[in-house]
Amino acid sequence: MAASQMSVWELLSPYPPGWGGMLLTGALSTVAISACAYAIGLAIGLAGALGKLSGNRALVFGLNAYTAIIRAVPELILIVGLYYAGTDGLNRLLTAVSLPTIEINGFVAAVSVLGFVQGAYMTEVLRGAVLAIPSGQMDAARAFGFSPFLAFRRVTLPALLPNALPGMANLWMSITKDSALVAVVGYQELALATRLAGANTKQYFLFFLAAAFLYLAITLVSNLVFTALERRVRRGQPQLS
Amino acid sequence: MRFDWIAKYWPLLIDGAIQTVSLLAISVSVGFVLAIGLAFAQVSGGLISRNLSRAYCTFLRGTPLLIQLWLLYYGVGSLLPLVPGLRQSFLWPILREGFFFAAVSFTLNFAAYQAVILRGALLSVPKGELEAGRAVGMSPFTLVRRIWLPRAIRIALPTIAGEVVLQLKSTPLAFTVTVMDLYAVAYKVRQDTLLVYEPLIVVTLFYVSLTAVIARSFKFVEAQVPIRR
Numbered sequence: 001m002a003a004s005q006m007s008v009w010e011l012l013s014p015y016p017p018g019w020g021g022m023l024l025t026g027a028l029s030t031v032a033i034s035a036c037a038y039a040i041g042l043a044i045g046l047a048g049a050l051g052k053l054s055g056n057r058a059l060v061f062g063l064n065a066y067t068a069i070i071r072a073v074p075e076l077i078l079i080v081g082l083y084y085a086g087t088d089g090l091n092r093l094l095t096a097v098s099l100p101t102i103e104i105n106g107f108v109a110a111v112s113v114l115g116f117v118q119g120a121y122m123t124e125v126l127r128g129a130v131l132a133i134p135s136g137q138m139d140a141a142r143a144f145g146f147s148p149f150l151a152f153r154r155v156t157l158p159a160l161l162p163n164a165l166p167g168m169a170n171l172w173m174s175i176t177k178d179s180a181l182v183a184v185v186g187y188q189e190l191a192l193a194t195r196l197a198g199a200n201t202k203q204y205f206l207f208f209l210a211a212a213f214l215y216l217a218i219t220l221v222s223n224l225v226f227t228a229l230e231r232r233v234r235r236g237q238p239q240l241s
Numbered sequence: 242m243r244f245d246w247i248a249k250y251w252p253l254l255i256d257g258a259i260q261t262v263s264l265l266a267i268s269v270s271v272g273f274v275l276a277i278g279l280a281f282a283q284v285s286g287g288l289i290s291r292n293l294s295r296a297y298c299t300f301l302r303g304t305p306l307l308i309q310l311w312l313l314y315y316g317v318g319s320l321l322p323l324v325p326g327l328r329q330s331f332l333w334p335i336l337r338e339g340f341f342f343a344a345v346s347f348t349l350n351f352a353a354y355q356a357v358i359l360r361g362a363l364l365s366v367p368k369g370e371l372e373a374g375r376a377v378g379m380s381p382f383t384l385v386r387r388i389w390l391p392r393a394i395r396i397a398l399p400t401i402a403g404e405v406v407l408q409l410k411s412t413p414l415a416f417t418v419t420v421m422d423l424y425a426v427a428y429k430v431r432q433d434t435l436l437v438y439e440p441l442i443v444v445t446l447f448y449v450s451l452t453a454v455i456a457r458s459f460k461f462v463e464a465q466v467p468i469r470r
Contacts, residue, residue: 084437177305194308198315204312212312
């Protein structure tokens with residue numbers, strides 16, 4: 001077996017026959033999936049939070065059901081279920097309106113499923129953050145005759161970010177790790193790339209350790225970014241502890 | 242929607258539920274004991290034990306559980322046969338099972354998350370209570386046993402409840418290492434009967450009701466020991 005004669009550094013080298021390049025591509029696609037899903041989650045979360053706060057009975061009931069169900073069901077089940085239900089449902093819909101069925105790209109499916117799940121958690125984070133804004137600030141904006149959009153952009157958004165950022169940082173950390181779950185439905189990101197590298201060389205331990213450190217690096221770098229962001233949105237506020 | 246398959250598969254479903262619940266019970270109970278050690282190492286340990294414990298928590302909280310599970314199952318699992326004599330020992334039938342690796346990795350992961358929570362709770366026990374304990378001459382161990390730990394656990398209880406629910410929701414990962422847990426049974430039903438959604442719905446109902454049971458029982462325990470604010 002050729003692989004057993006290769007040293008650790010040869011195995012991890014970014015150029016074939018090393019597998020490092022594959023791991024790095026996998027890490028990049030993990031970051032890409034996480035970032036796109038996070039953006040979708042942010043959009044759903046913002047709409048969901050504003051919907052929950054709008055007070056419209058039917059809307060609030062629907063959104064409560066969405067967040068309660070998504071947050072009570074294991075992520076793996078959601079991802080597998082939504083992956084099949086999503087592609088299957090879309091194709092049935094297309095057949096119903098007599099359009100040809102389409103093959104859904106793995107990336108699109110993974111991102112939309114993760115984003116849909118992320119949206120439920122984000123709704124709760126943002127809702128809590130909006131509720132923590134002193135109501136006098138909104139009253140002041142209305143008294144000045146701000147349009148709802150302007151009031152959102154100038155008052156709600158800047159006042160909400162300091163409250164929401166710690167929760168948003170947690171969600172980013174959890175989505176980078178949850179993105180490993182799409183390996184189970186066969187989309188190639190870091191976790192699956194690692195399993196392939198391990199299967200080909202029989203060096204499972206080495207490659208999973210390497211992948212763990214890549215994930216750790218992603219987490220630690222994101223930590224730095226979020227600390228800096230939080231300092232930025234908290235500028236002018238009294239220091240916490 | 243067809244649910245007649247339940248009549249044929251219910252023994253499997255019950256076995257799967259038992260596997261899921263035992264994975265949860267093992268990882269939460271053993272993980273909690275480990276977490277107590279890790280948290281005290283961070284709060285009152287020396288420089289070395291403090292940093293070791295912190296590095297452990299950062300590593301396990303910074304990497305996906307799936308990778309940790311596969312690292313143990315495929316990585317350590319492929320190294321174990323190289324240990325001389327292990328293959329012939331009485332431990333081998335246990336060490337060969339996916340269940341063993343799933344239980345170990347869930348336990349280690351739960352311990353890391355729990356340790357960070359307990360550390361915060363230990364630090365938020367009012368200093369006066371610890372000083373009172375010392376003033377009446379409690380030994381450090383008695384102080385921990387009678388005051389510090391019980392108070393910290395009570396403070397952390399609502400967070401622990403959330404953490405146990407999160408742990409329940411990560412147990413289906415065990416199916417990727419050949420454990421026949423509840424999710425794996427749903428997967429098998431799907432392969433046998435070609436029904437996609439019905440098994441998932443049944444399994445989901447189980448997880449949701451178990452979540453409700455966990456939340457209720459923690460509420461009950463919390464009500465037994467009211468906290469003064």
